[in-house]
Amino acid sequence: MKRLAKINENVCVCCGACQDACPRGAISTSSGRYAVVDTDSCVGCGLCARTCPTGCINLIERAGIAI
Numbered sequence: 001m002k003r004l005a006k007i008n009e010n011v012c013v014c015c016g017a018c019q020d021a022c023p024r025g026a027i028s029t030s031s032g033r034y035a036v037v038d039t040d041s042c043v044g045c046g047l048c049a050r051t052c053p054t055g056c057i058n059l060i061e062r063a064g065i066a067i
């Protein structure tokens with residue numbers, strides 16, 4: 001099943017590293033408070049999660065079950 005990046009908004013410091021790392025342009029930090037994933041664009045590659053300095057990105061199954 002396809003995966004999706006899920007950001008813990010309470011831990012995110014809105015540094016933008018994930019936005020820069022995402023090959024799909026699926027992450028926005030325009031809120032200035034936390035990053036937001038465009039669920040339609042995300043392909044679940046995990047690059048953002050590996051880049052995040054606070055470890056607040058998890059990959060979940062599209063069904064919503066953590067892996």
Ligand code: SF4
Pocket residue numbers: 007011012013014015016017018019029034035051052053054055056057
């Ligand atoms: S890399 Fe992590 S802390 Fe930085 S904006 Fe993305 S989710 Fe937030």
Ligand code: SF4
Pocket residue numbers: 004005021022023024025026027037041042043044045046047048049
């Ligand atoms: S999992 Fe991949 S496609 Fe999805 S937001 Fe992260 S870097 Fe972008």
